Amino acid sequence: MxxxxxxxxxxxxxxxxxxxxxxxxxxxxxxxxxxxxxxxxxxxxxxxxxxxKALGGIYAMATILIARWRVENQTDLKPECLFMEEIQAWSRQFTFVCASAGNHGLAVARGAKLFNAGCRIHLADNVPVAFENRLLTLDATVVRSGANYEESMRAAVADSANGEILLSDSAWPGYSHIPFLVMEGxxxxxxxxxxxxxxxxxxxxxxxxxxxxxxxxxxxxxxxxxxxxxxxxxxxxxxxxxxxxxxxxxxxxxxxxxxxxxxxxxxxxxxxxxxxxxxxxxxxxxxxxxxxxxxxxxxxxxxxxxxxxxxxxxxxxxxxxxxxxxxxxxxxxxxxxxxxxxxxx
Missing domain, CATH: 3.40.50.1100 (Rossmann fold)
Structure with a gap:
């Protein structure tokens, strides 16, 4: 079992x-x-x-950044340190990518702004322009990708092939740790x-x-x-x-x-x-x-x-x-x- x-x-x-x-x-x-x-x-x-959605995307991003710091520096990073100038300068090297029907993208964009990371959000054509505008106010890069959520998700996966971090709220075979963190949030x-x-x-x-x-x-x-x-x-x-x-x-x-x-x-x-x-x-x-x-x-x-x-x-x-x-x-x-x-x- x-x-x-x-x-x-x-x-x-x-x-x-x-x-x-x-x-x-x-x-x-x-x-x-x-x-x-x-x-x-x-x-x-x-x-x-x-x-x-803010609970999941922001929490997952913070947890990922803390884990990356631990691997790179062999020391633990307290969550409150993510807001320090030195750590924010370090976080700038990371770009998070996701597909969204709206609010998950906003959570990822808000997290990226909080922690000074980059982000690209893939939206399907049927997502309202109002959501796109809210993402833009958070300095996210918005990409229109496909007619529906499933097509935008495939585009996001392809867009994370060069070191970007795919931060999806959906899991599939071979990809479950980050969605697990989103759900934990x-x-x-x-x-x-x-x-x-x-x-x-x-x-x-x-x-x-x-x-x-x-x-x-x-x-x-x-x-x-x-x-x-x-x-x-x-x-x-x-x-x-x-x-x-x-x-x-x-x-x-x-x-x-x-x-x-x-x-x-x-x-x-x-x-x-x-x-x-x-x-x-x-x-x-x-x-x-x-x-x-x-x-x-x-x-x-x-x-x-x-x-x-x-x-x-x-x-x-x-x-x-x-x-x-x-x-x-x-x-x-x-x-x-x-x-x-x-x-x-």
Whole structure:
């Protein structure tokens, strides 16, 4: 039997706390139209970037730089030293490359600016110009590569052949260490929630996690199954245009799907991460998909509670609102947890 994946959330939390703007994000309580209690982890203010992805990309980059320093200098480097002038001059030699549907690229660009490294971000043609402009304000080099996320990822891999560091949030055979670090960064969010439930309750009975390639959903799921004292049902939520994890789970093997472009752009990924799929296939309880209309209705619902997000950010909440249509059979006394993963852009 393969050894189960275990993330070191303490390492991630210790390093993340070195960031001057780190603050735990709030956990809000809302009444769903069905009457269920709904708790929402609000990531719209995370690291002043407005998305959970900041936890993964910045943490992974810092960890990579610390490891490179150790190899080159045979000494350890404390995380806080990454902001020193001498270390920033040394970091300039590195260029990080990634593909992104939006927020992962912003996290990599923000990390590169923090640590004085270079970065090139590959965007598919269907990524909004607004994301490109935000990347440019962070001094990133933006390359338009292909019609969809999968094509931009292939371009990023090719672009990292001359010593650049590929910092992807998706894993595949032969490439898993860096996506593992990205996912380990996401466990900070799960630990913030665990600490809040432990201190104040109530513990959720049902957790709804949206998925693109699956990194966020898998990281949170792994932390829940490994650490939480109360074990909820875990429901993975995908766009019906890109239900690659659901289909892979059904077939019990990694599966690429085809479908139209979804308004849930950050979740519109047709192939799952190998690392994420392995975790979710074994540890999640149910897989559901939602329509663009479902997600847009959830955006409207959240706006009535002063939470401004996107269809991607609202996908987990959309599954809660549509639980009856999904035949999820949620008891009346259930406590549902969902993540609002990004701010409206």
């Amino acid at each position: 393969d050894r189960p994946t275990v993330f070191d959330f303490n390492r991630a939390l210790t390093l993340t706390r070195q960031c001057p703007v780190y603050q735990p994000t709030p956990l809000l309580k809302i009444k769903a139209p069905s009457g269920h209690q709904l708790m929402v982890k609000d990531e719209t203010s995370r690291f002043r970037m407005g998305a959970f 996401y466990t900070v969010m799960a630990e913030e929630m665990r600490a809040g439930f432990q201190a104040e309750g109530p513990w959720p009975t049902h957790v709804f996690l949206q998925a693109g390639v699956g990194g966020l959903a898998a990281a949170i799921t792994c932390h829940i199954r490994s650490i939480w004292s109360h074990q909820p049902k875990i429901i993975v939520v995908e766009p019906d245009a890109a239900a690659c994890i659901m289909e892979s789970h059904r077939r019990k093997t990694l599966t690429e799907v085809k479908g139209p472009v979804s308004s849930m752009g950050r979740l519109d990924c047709k192939s799952p991460s190998t690392l994420a799929f392995d975790i979710l296939h074994r540890q999640a309880d149910k897989f559901v998909c939602i329509s663009d209309l479902d997600a847009e209705r959830a955006v409207e619902f959240l706006a009535t509670h002063q939470l401004c997000t996107t269809p991607s950010g609202a996908a987990g909440v959309a599954a809660v609102l549509g639980a009856a249509e999904q035949n999820l059979e949620i008891p009346e006394n259930a406590v549902c947890l969902a993540l609002v993963t990004e701010a409206e852009t």
